[in-house]
Structures are given as structure tokens and as C-alpha cells.
Amino acid sequence: MINESEADWFHLDVMDGRFVPNISYGMSVIAQMKKRAKKTFDVHLMVVDPERYLEDFKKAGADYLTVHYETGYHIHRTLTSIKALGMKAGLAINPHTPVEVVQDIIQEIDLLLVMSINPGFGGQKFLPHTYHKIRQAKEMINGIGTSTLIEIDGGVTLENAGEIVAAGADVLVAGNTVFSSADPKHMIKRLKQAGK
Numbered sequence: 001m002i003n004e005s006e007a008d009w010f011h012l013d014v015m016d017g018r019f020v021p022n023i024s025y026g027m028s029v030i031a032q033m034k035k036r037a038k039k040t041f042d043v044h045l046m047v048v049d050p051e052r053y054l055e056d057f058k059k060a061g062a063d064y065l066t067v068h069y070e071t072g073y074h075i076h077r078t079l080t081s082i083k084a085l086g087m088k089a090g091l092a093i094n095p096h097t098p099v100e101v102v103q104d105i106i107q108e109i110d111l112l113l114v115m116s117i118n119p120g121f122g123g124q125k126f127l128p129h130t131y132h133k134i135r136q137a138k139e140m141i142n143g144i145g146t147s148t149l150i151e152i153d154g155g156v157t158l159e160n161a162g163e164i165v166a167a168g169a170d171v172l173v174a175g176n177t178v179f180s181s182a183d184p185k186h187m188i189k190r191l192k193q194a195g196k
């Protein structure tokens with residue numbers, strides 16, 4: 001369905017039961033998906049010590065690999081390693097983490113993932129403070145002149161997609177909105193239109 005839809009990427013949420021309460025799946029499931037999928041794999045690691053698994057996710061098929069700012073003492077080194085392995089490097093920040101903390105590494109990253117819910121479970125409501133964070137991030141990116149994409153993950157719906165894009169987001173992740181819909185493929189099409 002996703003292959004035939006207007007979706008641009010697969011966004012894959014990896015949860016370890018430690019960084020977030022929930023457990024999802026790991027590299028072996030992603031490697032199996034990669035055999036059938038025809039689009040970019042955007043892998044979001046919600047795991048502690050993500051630097052231990054970078055090569056495994058590269059082998060599994062990750063094109064973008066995103067780690068959480070909150071997980072590491074040496075995020076810059078982790079991001080550099082992701083790029084050295086030939087992947088695009090993403091950095092995620094939780095709702096309580098201010099945008100300012102990425103100021104000194106924004107030029108190193110391909111994707112800034114701003115969490116618009118607390119990570120770990122689908123179906124949560126979009127946190128309105130996220131709009132302010134998107135505008136701040138956009139200003140920082142434009143000011144420095146990098147091409148870092150801003151991605152929003154959590155609580156994206158048909159009602160708010162337009163406003164999220166208007167605030168400056170480039171990539172919207174939609175899980176519940178798409179998969180709880182009676183016609184997921186059509187919902188993806190409507191979300192794309194709502195974001196224009």
C-alpha cells in the first residue's frame with residue numbers, strides 16, 4: 001500500500017523499552033521490509049546507546065538514521081559516524097528539549113526531528129508549543145544557511161498538517177492518522193494536499 005501511495009518515505013520507529021516504555025521492532029524486521037519497500041527508509045531510533053547499532057541499521061537498509069539528543073554525551077561523534085557509514089544523519093529532540101541545544105551541530109545534520117508528542121506510543125495529541133519550536137528551528141537553519149530538513153513526528157492530522165508546514169516543517173510523519181483510516185492510501189493523498 002505504501003509503495004503505491006503518494007508517501008515519500010517509510011518512517012520506522014524503533015523502541016527499546018528503556019528510552020521509551022514501549023518495545024517495537026529492530027533491525028531484522030527492517031531488513032525484511034527493505035526487500036519489499038520501494039521508498040526511502042527513515043529510521044527513528046528511540047533507544048539508549050544508539051551508537052552501538054549504527055552499522056546494524058545501515059546493513060538493515062536505513063537511508064536516514066535519527067538518534068535522540070537526550071541519549072548521548074557524544075552526539076556529534078555519533079552523527080559523524082552515521083554519515084561516515086553513508087547514511088543521512090538525523091537528530092531528534094523530545095518536547096522538553098529546547099531547539100537552542102542543536103545550534104552548534106545543526107550544520108552537521110540532514111534532518112532535525114522535532115517530537116510533537118512524548119515518544120513511545122501512537123495516537124497522542126499534537127503539542128501546540130511545537131509550532132514555536134518549528135519557527136525557531138527554521139530561523140536557525142535559514143540563518144546558518146544549511147539545508148537541514150525539519151521533521152515533525154506525533155499527532156499529525158488532516159486538521160493541523162497545513163499549519164505545521166506553514167510554520168516551516170518539511171517532513172510530516174503520520175502513523176495513526178493513516179493507519180486508523182478506512183482508506184490509508186487516500187488518507188496519504190489528502191495529507192499531502194493539506195500540507196501544500
Ligand code: ZN
Pocket residue numbers: 011012013044153173
Ligand atoms: Zn518516529
